[in-house]
Amino acid sequence: MQQANTLRSLSGNELAGALEAILMVVDQPVSQTDLARALEVDVETVQQSLQGLAREYETQSRGFELRNIANGWRIYSAPRFDPFVSQFIVGTGTQKLSRAALETLAIIAYKQPITRARIREIRGVNVDSVVRNLQARGLVMEDGQTVTGASLYRTTNEFMERMGIASLDELAPLAPHLPKRDELSEISKTLEEK
Secondary structure (H helix, E strand, O other): OHHHHHHHOOOHHHHHHHHHHHHHHOOOOEOHHHHHHHHOOOHHHHHHHHHHHHHHHHHOOOOEEEEEEOOEEEEEEOHHHHHHHHHHHOOOOOOOOOHHHHHHHHHHHHHOOEEHHHHHHHHOOOOHHHHHHHHHOOOEEEEEEOOOOOEEEEEOHHHHHHHOOOOHHHOOOOHHHOOOHHHHHHHHHHHHHO
């Protein structure tokens, strides 16, 4: 119990240090509630300290930053140093997603929850192995079933974390990237001619 009493009386700097120590070892975002529980302080105090740390890292031009992503907080390398980080980790086994996987992931992200049959209908090709691959990578998961028994898929917190977003509402709107009606007519004509 000695340790619990020590944690309750953390000063502002000690609390910030304790939060940093925890956030340096986590492999996924941690909620303010979980951090508050671990440190035995109230959630508002943790939130204020996290926001203060995030501002501090930003103003000091550190090589890392603190982000609130996927319903939790985590330390990430600063985007401006991505070229250096990428160069360092090349050859460490990280694999990029194929175009098919990216297209399938985008469909799931924007249409979720969605069945494999609907994804197949949109993409025009079989997506079973692609969906299994995305599941294995932790980017999508089953989220119930339709009345006919077909599995529904949705993105995971891992997807949001990798995208750098706190919620799906932060996904870029699609409308600005879609062709206009007259362009769609041209595309349809071209496809019919083939």
